[in-house]
Amino acid sequence: MRFLFYDRVEKIEKGISIEGVKSFALSEEFLRGHFSKAALVPGVILIETMAQLLGWLIMYSHDFKLAAIMTLIEDVKVSSALRPGFKADIRAEIVSTSKRDTLGRAEIRSDGELIASVDRIIYSHFLKIDPEDLKERFRYYSGLKI
Amino acid sequence: MRYFLIDQITEWKSGEFIKGMKNVAMSEDFLEFHFPKNPIMPGVLLLEALVQLTGWLEAASSDFQRWFLINRVIKCNFYSFALPGDQVELEVKQISGEGSDIKIYSGIGMVKGKKKIRAEFEGEVIQLSEIEDVNEQKRFFQLLNRELVL
Numbered sequence: 001m002r003f004l005f006y007d008r009v010e011k012i013e014k015g016i017s018i019e020g021v022k023s024f025a026l027s028e029e030f031l032r033g034h035f036s037k038a039a040l041v042p043g044v045i046l047i048e049t050m051a052q053l054l055g056w057l058i059m060y061s062h063d064f065k066l067a068a069i070m071t072l073i074e075d076v077k078v079s080s081a082l083r084p085g086f087k088a089d090i091r092a093e094i095v096s097t098s099k100r101d102t103l104g105r106a107e108i109r110s111d112g113e114l115i116a117s118v119d120r121i122i123y124s125h126f127l128k129i130d131p132e133d134l135k136e137r138f139r140y141y142s143g144l145k146i
Numbered sequence: 147m148r149y150f151l152i153d154q155i156t157e158w159k160s161g162e163f164i165k166g167m168k169n170v171a172m173s174e175d176f177l178e179f180h181f182p183k184n185p186i187m188p189g190v191l192l193l194e195a196l197v198q199l200t201g202w203l204e205a206a207s208s209d210f211q212r213w214f215l216i217n218r219v220i221k222c223n224f225y226s227f228a229l230p231g232d233q234v235e236l237e238v239k240q241i242s243g244e245g246s247d248i249k250i251y252s253g254i255g256m257v258k259g260k261k262k263i264r265a266e267f268e269g270e271v272i273q274l275s276e277i278e279d280v281n282e283q284k285r286f287f288q289l290l291n292r293e294l295v296l
Binding site: 036043044051069080 | 216
């Protein structure tokens with residue numbers, strides 16, 4: 001299982017916002033056990049989807065000189081009974097950012113309908129990273145020509 | 147990867163609390179990408195461990211009639227990393243909603259006495275028979291609870 005919960009980044013604006021998509025398939029590994037009589041996308045996976053995309057926006061905004069790791073989430077809503085077979089449109093934005101941490105928010109829509117949102121998400125920044133390696137990974141993951 | 151985030155259930159009291167464990171192993175699939183060259187247990191999977199523990203409490207408290215699905219996180223702090231080799235001790239308590247289909251729980255995860263996660267979350271209580279075979283689930287609970295050993 002590749003623990004990546006977006007398929008493509010569609011739009012990114014430094015220091016402001018990011019948009020991406022993720023298609024949820026019946027073949028997802030996490031559906032093994034969730035559950036045997038009904039395939040339901042776990043709510044926490046929707047949280048991770050928003051968190052991963054916003055994490056990349058933070059790292060991109062700081063020129064890949066730091067890694068951003070989620071330390072707090074507050075006021076989160078997630079649909080609990082979504083069957084795979086839908087495309088999630090993810091949008092996340094930075095509310096404020098400094099050298100040490102970032103506050104942001106994010107939401108997911110499917111066919112225009114809100115299926116998940118997080119009002120407050122905080123990331124701590126870690127500096128022991130290789131910027132070139134991080135940038136290379138983002139290029140591969142996002143599909144963007146940066 | 148089988149999406150089972152609880153390895154053992156150690157104690158529970160009907161409608162009140164439940165305690166369990168999650169062992170983080172280097173062989174976990176999700177550590178390959180989280181993060182490359184820096185394996186760290188994803189915070190949301192610790193949250194999922196608390197949610198699954200809540201499901202087991204609902205099931206055990208209702209003779210396996212009920213399960214629990216999260217749909218709101220009021221607040222969740224991730225204090226420090228859970229790493230391969232760590233045994234996370236988890237505890238979930240019911241806060242409100244007794245007798246209702248919407249309940250609030252709070253949970254905590256510690257490694258060697260150090261807090262890793264604390265969460266307050268809300269969810270809906272659903273019919274277990276809609277998502278799992280009730281007898282199979284009961285047997286699985288007995289395995290987790292070490293009531294069933296060959």
